[in-house]
Amino acid sequence: MGKMSELAAELAELKHCGEVLIGISETLTEMFSGADAEPAAETKEEKPAKKTEKKQKAKEVTLAEVRAVLAEKSRQGHTSEVKELLSKYGADKLSEVDPAKYGELKAEAEVLGDG
Numbered sequence: 001m002g003k004m005s006e007l008a009a010e011l012a013e014l015k016h017c018g019e020v021l022i023g024i025s026e027t028l029t030e031m032f033s034g035a036d037a038e039p040a041a042e043t044k045e046e047k048p049a050k051k052t053e054k055k056q057k058a059k060e061v062t063l064a065e066v067r068a069v070l071a072e073k074s075r076q077g078h079t080s081e082v083k084e085l086l087s088k089y090g091a092d093k094l095s096e097v098d099p100a101k102y103g104e105l106k107a108e109a110e111v112l113g114d115g
Contacts, residue, residue: 016079020071023094027064061102067094069109078112085109 074082089105091097097105 016074020067023067024064061106063102066102066106069106070094073109073112076113081112
């Protein structure tokens, strides 16, 4: 591999890492921007509903979890498969994927390269 092609590959990987970092920062911003909106005082009737919501949310796959799996697969050399997988879900980038599909996407991503 020539020096220029090595440099191009390294630059592509650097760009990808930057995109992953931007995505993580966006996710953290979204997570913490909603934290201030919760009311400080709750009635006794609201508490059980909140617990149920938290349990359901705990089972849901987050953007950060999917992003971590996709980033790892990309680092392992499966970048083209990751892009194909995103296309399958109708997106060019992870932030365009429907959050309801995160679980399916994560499951499919985890098996990339295993076959």
